[in-house]
């Protein structure tokens with residue numbers, strides 16, 4: 598196998614910076630697999646909600662409790678499939694109730710330990726583009742290429758709303774900006790694995806880039822890393 602097929606590429610950044618869609622397309626163009634770590638945090642949140650465990654008890658859950666939750670990742674050729682209680686989940690991970698509780702779950706040490714193991718197993722063979730908040734800083738600190746994506750807050754809000762199929766008014770963009778700013782605050786201020794620009798990361802501001810341009814920038818960085 599050539600060395601490029603074993604690379605680990607990380608994409609971190611705040612909510613709405615375009616990490617997941619970019620990572621997925623970069624992985625497709627390079628023939629790598631895409632790991633959406635936010636999806637894993639969402640899956641663990643969904644499992645807790647489905648098990649009916651009251652929110653007030655989440656912080657007391659032990660490693661054993663977390664390990665017992667029915668979340669699995671299996672890998673198919675081009676992607677990782679996330680399963681909760683034996684069924685494949687996708688749209689459910691983006692439901693309002695999961696979205697409302699995931700930042701709290703992500704602040705819990707036992708939850709992060711559970712998912713760290715899953716992510717390391719996923720990354721073992723390389724050939725991976727992983728996106729999240731701590732991919733380059735904590736989960737894959739030795740990644741071959743690290744990217745940190747940023748974009749203007751209002752632009753991120755607009756993209757989020759457009760993704761859900763609406764042409765947002767200024768008032769809606771303003772409202773969504775407040776929601777995203779609060780998520781940024783929670784993700785950056787938490788004690789464990791806060792959102793940070795990893796050392797040695799390539800910073801890309803996507804505010805004025807279209808989707809194809811941002812994908813091409815990342816692909817070019819990866820190609821440069823093995824032709825240098």
Ligand code: DC
Nearest residue numbers: 634635636638699700703729730731
């Ligand atoms: O990227 P997203 O919106 O799907 O992430 C969901 C939540 O999970 C978000 O509040 C931050 C958290 N998260 C995290 O703490 N670490 C990661 N590597 C990925 C996501």
